[in-house]
Amino acid sequence: MSDGDAEHQLVVRFIETRDERTFATLYERHTPRMWGLALRLTGGAEAEASDIVQEAWTRAVSNLHRFRGEAKLSSWLCGICTNVWRERLRRRKPETALDDQTLDPCCGASAMGDIIDVREALNALAPGYRAVVVLYAIYGFSHAEIADLLGISVGTSKSQLSRARSALRAATGAHDRPGAPKP
Amino acid sequence: MNIDDMLESIRPEVDPPARLRTKTFRRLRGGGFIGRAPDGPPSASRRSGSTVHRLAMAAGLVLAFVGGRVTAPSVDWSDALAGTFAILLYNPANFNPTNVGQDVLVRAYGDWIRSEREEGRLLVAERLGVESRWIGPPMPGASDRADAPSGMFIVRAPDIDAARAIAEASPHRRFGGSSLIRPIASN
Numbered sequence: 395m396s397d398g399d400a401e402h403q404l405v406v407r408f409i410e411t412r413d414e415r416t417f418a419t420l421y422e423r424h425t426p427r428m429w430g431l432a433l434r435l436t437g438g439a440e441a442e443a444s445d446i447v448q449e450a451w452t453r454a455v456s457n458l459h460r461f462r463g464e465a466k467l468s469s470w471l472c473g474i475c476t477n478v479w480r481e482r483l484r485r486r487k488p489e490t491a492l493d494d495q496t497l498d499p500c501c502g503a504s505a506m507g508d509i510i511d512v513r514e515a516l517n518a519l520a521p522g523y524r525a526v527v528v529l530y531a532i533y534g535f536s537h538a539e540i541a542d543l544l545g546i547s548v549g550t551s552k553s554q555l556s557r558a559r560s561a562l563r564a565a566t567g568a569h570d571r572p573g574a575p576k577p
Numbered sequence: 578m579n580i581d582d583m584l585e586s587i588r589p590e591v592d593p594p595a596r597l598r599t600k601t602f603r604r605l606r607g608g609g610f611i612g613r614a615p616d617g618p619p620s621a622s623r624r625s626g627s628t629v630h631r632l633a634m635a636a637g638l639v640l641a642f643v644g645g646r647v648t649a650p651s652v653d654w655s656d657a658l659a660g661t662f663a664i665l666l667y668n669p670a671n672f673n674p675t676n677v678g679q680d681v682l683v684r685a686y687g688d689w690i691r692s693e694r695e696e697g698r699l700l701v702a703e704r705l706g707v708e709s710r711w712i713g714p715p716m717p718g719a720s721d722r723a724d725a726p727s728g729m730f731i732v733r734a735p736d737i738d739a740a741r742a743i744a745e746a747s748p749h750r751r752f753g754g755s756s757l758i759r760p761i762a763s764n
Contacts, residue, residue: 412610412611412612413611414602414606414611414612417605417611418602421598421601421602425593425597425598425601426590426591426592426593427589427590428593429590429591429592429593429597430588430589430590430591431589433591434587440594444594444596444597444600447593447597447601448597448600448601448604448697451601451604451605452604452605452608452610452697452733455605455610455611456610456660456661456733512580512583512584512586512587513587516587527584531581531584531585532584532587532589533589559580562580562583562584563580566580566583568578568579568580568582568583
């Protein structure tokens, strides 16, 4: 039995029983990834990341019967986390458009001159740019998936990734990997 | 060092804090989404604890739905419709909660909303203003004022009876208001 099949069986068992022990297995397996994503999306704001993960799990268990196993459960859960983050951002800062190409990728770029840690540089990116980099480069989502999750076009996802990478290079003093494929 | 190596050095998994587990499990138990032991129904202690909690909360909340708008964060309905219910609030003729004082009422509602939200049950709480406009053909039994809903809660619950239990414990019910509970259609 593949890992995917075993996981699907676990999901089915949980749907049938709502058993806390089965849920605990799912929780232990997937929360580190959801937590990591929530932290990256929020720029390291732990309290907000905590709210996001709790809400994501609540929605996930309400809708697990819709999970068909076509995607990985981890991707599905990370998608819900991203939705929750996006929704909270929209509520808190209604003026923030994730596809705003006029934004400087870096919030306060002038203050980033001395930053050498890529995590700090990532946290300093504007939310839309940060989300694209995080979802693409760290969590392995495709541009089509990112476009769907963030409500932006595939072209916007690609251009934001490119601009964000430039900003990160400038902030960290890094360079492109020779022969690295273009996003 | 190049930027791709730097980004790849960031691990997607991060150990979550223990309190996140506690909060998540408490919220899911509170909403009735988890909690059955593998061999049987929910434990009596957990169930009675939840009931006592609800009753104590309701008893402390005494009267009606007044004051301004108190809203819990709304949700993106596209992925969260299943298991959600609207509780439409109505004010019957003898419904007059304002005699306890607005401060008391606002605090009671605020406490209840915060608590329900922390338990993962309450998504939205809205009070409707009195001004209204009716459009379209007249509807028998419908009114543009007194008989119209005065507010609504949107809650998450495993089924309509669980949603009804939430409505029963709400301040509106305790103040003598009436409620209609309906599922939100998921498609």
